[in-house]
Amino acid sequence: MSNRILEVENLTIEIPVPSGMLHPVQDVSIHVDRGETLCIVGESGCGKSLTSLAIMDLLPSKAVRTSTKLELDGQNIINLSEREMSDIRGDRMGMIFQEPMTSLNPAYTIGNQLTETLMRHRNVSHEEARVRAVDLLEKVGITAAASRLGQYPHQLSGGLRQRVMIAMTLMCGPDLIIADEPTTALDVTIQAQILHLLANLQKEFSMGMILITHDLGVVARIADRVCVMYAGQIVESGTAEQVYNAPTHPYTQGLLASIPIPGKTKRGEHLGSIPGIVPSLIGEMTGCHFASRCTYASDNCRNDPINPQPAASDGHRYSCILPTDICASNYARQKESAL
Amino acid sequence: MDDASQTQETAPIELELIEPTPGSRLRKRIFGHAGLIVGVTVLGVIFLMAILAPLISPGDPFDQQLARKLIPPVWHDHAKASWEHPLGTDYLGRDYMTRLFYGAQISLLIGFAAMLISGVIGTTLGVMAGYFGGRVDMFVNFVVTTRLSMPVVLVALAVVSLIGSSLTVVIWVLGLLIWDRFAVVMRSATQQVRNLDFVAAAQALGCSTTRIIMSEIMPNIVNHLIVIATLEMAHAILLEAALSFLGLGVQPPEPSWGLMISEAKGMLFFDPWLITIPGIALFALVLSINLLGDGMRDVTAPENRN
């Protein structure tokens, strides 16, 4: 069994809209190993959710997905039929969504929704499925699990529902879990619990996990590796330490500079921000999408096709034409002037 | 502090955003909506038929000429068919085209009048219920539920048979019976608007209730009113046709389309056009009104599309 659970290369999504062709995701390449948590981080609308939906083949019907490589545990899943994909979904790949309040069917009990997953993918009896459901509910920290099976979603709080969602995703023991902003809709105290839970479960089941978020705090807590996305492109990727301690791409630098640090950021000080707005992704796209807001942009940035710098020996990659040392010194200067 | 590197060295990308005006957007939606165009056109034609009936009819709707009875329309291969009676004659020798045109007057008049009456009743009840809530709302709900429990056609028939039927009676009976949809829709529309901030602002300014309802609430729910008004007008027209068909609506010799169909049902086998022509007219009228109502809703509030 290889260690690499997911390998994606040059994933591109195109969606026809009334005013032209939308390119929400462009040439995205990511990979996840067993037991590893990859965080895809970026602002709203950068294409991170669509990327995950594309991996699961759950895009809206109008969207067109292309990729030079899409492998789940070594198996090519790019051209599978809907039937074959539905066999894989829920069984070897699972997804947890952002809104626990609306992600469960209000008409059926928790138990029903848990067991149907297992019974769909495995040849088990109803009783066996129930046993596993209770087992998993306990694992996700729900007390009195057996009695919960007969409850309806509206009888549970948001945090409990999200735990149920997690349990539901684990029913068939998937190799890969994609969690799309799993804690965004929850209270801060619950957020920490859920993240902790996910980390533990991942270790226990040795799954690969992709966690999508816009919250850099979440990333710091849980990520092994990080991919920073902007306007449909991956601008930087590496381990969490590399990206946090040595952000190389101007966008990542700007992002990290905009986080107020309790204790260090002085009162009345300007918070870092990146001027400008996200560009329209409709129509012909050339060059780096960040060019319109980048302090260091040049004409080459706007016109030449984006070309990720070759990965450094430690796996840290970024997509800027400026070499590493220039970026690093830019960052240093930026930090000085902010202090 | 190195300002040079902080300022934008590149000009921001100019985006060509020509914001369409509300008027042009509305116009575009109207003309792009096939149903609305068809509805308005057909309705317009029928309306003209009604208004211009005295001018464009070949004859008189009440003129019986038994010698010319049951002549088929021009497209039938028949000795007697002629352009003198393009749509033929009925069993009393009356020109059918004339009766068709005059029948449009009756349908439109009854439909419109009944819609007005029921609209006033229903809107008043609905807006009161929506605005005041509480007991008023409970009472109106009760009244609406009671009204809904009564079979409209039966009650209308019974009442008309007991009082005696005439154009006025039919209009009032229908108007007093079909207000329920007005009440329900205007109530929920009022409720939605009632809690918005500008209403609270008007209340804070000390505006009288009447003033608030008329100038703050009504303008915002008028679009719902118009849509329901068209639907109920169509409803009233169909009901009148049914009542006349059963003999308890408009009385002979008036050329109500429903009555015309009723008079012709005995001759279904031999002279089917007598039923087909007024039937198609009724269908076209109701269809165009419905298309108009649907179209207006789509154009003014597409989120309510069903």
Next chain:
Amino acid sequence: MVNFALKRFGVAVLVALTVSILSFSMIYLSGDPAVALAGEGSTSEDVETIRIYYGFDRPIYVQYFDWLWNALNGHLGTSNYLRSDVSEVIFERLPTTMLLGASALTFALVLSIPLGVLAAIRPNSLIDRVALSIAVVGQAMPSFWLALTMILWFGINWRLLPITGTDSWLNFIMPSVALGYYVTPAVMRLTRAGMLEVLSSDYIRTARAKGLRPMTVLFKHALRNAIIPVVSLTAVQFGFMLGGSIVIETIFNINGLGFLAWESIQRADLPVMQAIVLVLSIFYILLTFFSDLVNAFLDPRIRVA
């Protein structure tokens, strides 16, 4: 749930009482009922005799309660024309109308729900436009015209179906279509709208992410939620249909309640008219009450509140 049922039942009873008062007062619409009963050419003595015999000399509320008490006991009065017990006549004809209504409703549902689901799965496709066109056309067609046209083609020209009476199930085909088509547009649109809304909801996305089969997602998860408002609508429409059956029964010569209503209107047989309005109204009230219960049962959020 019990509270909910009790409250609804209470309202239903109140409405029923109001309706009974209204039906009762119909008798006074034509002026003095004694005069109406006595008929033309009667003397004032005859009228007085009739007035006393039928109890019209008593105070109105006494007459009402007397009538109501009788009605609750199953005695809906005596038919002026048929000289027999109204209840007997009504309950003799009621099953036919119920049968007609049920088959019309079945036709409507079998046509509209699948169409609505198909239209929702493929919005703006051919099937969607066909479904919406059917809805638009159905709402505009007068039922009596449709009935006559069907008789013309299926009964007379092509001789496929019988056109009067109730001898066999074939007799019910055209009347059911003529009665049921009017319900189809509303049910189809509601199903389509409900399905469209449900299909774009988060829990359907979850169901697909779990790898459930498309049929399972469509029926077990989507339709189950989308159908809830359709149940209420169907009950209401069934009630309307029964009221509107008078036209269809008259055309097809079906000996049901509608036809009876028609006959008694012709004959000014007031007790029968009153009784039919009352019976149909009570039935409608019961229908909506039960549909509220079914609604609550289908939606666990109400049931297990």
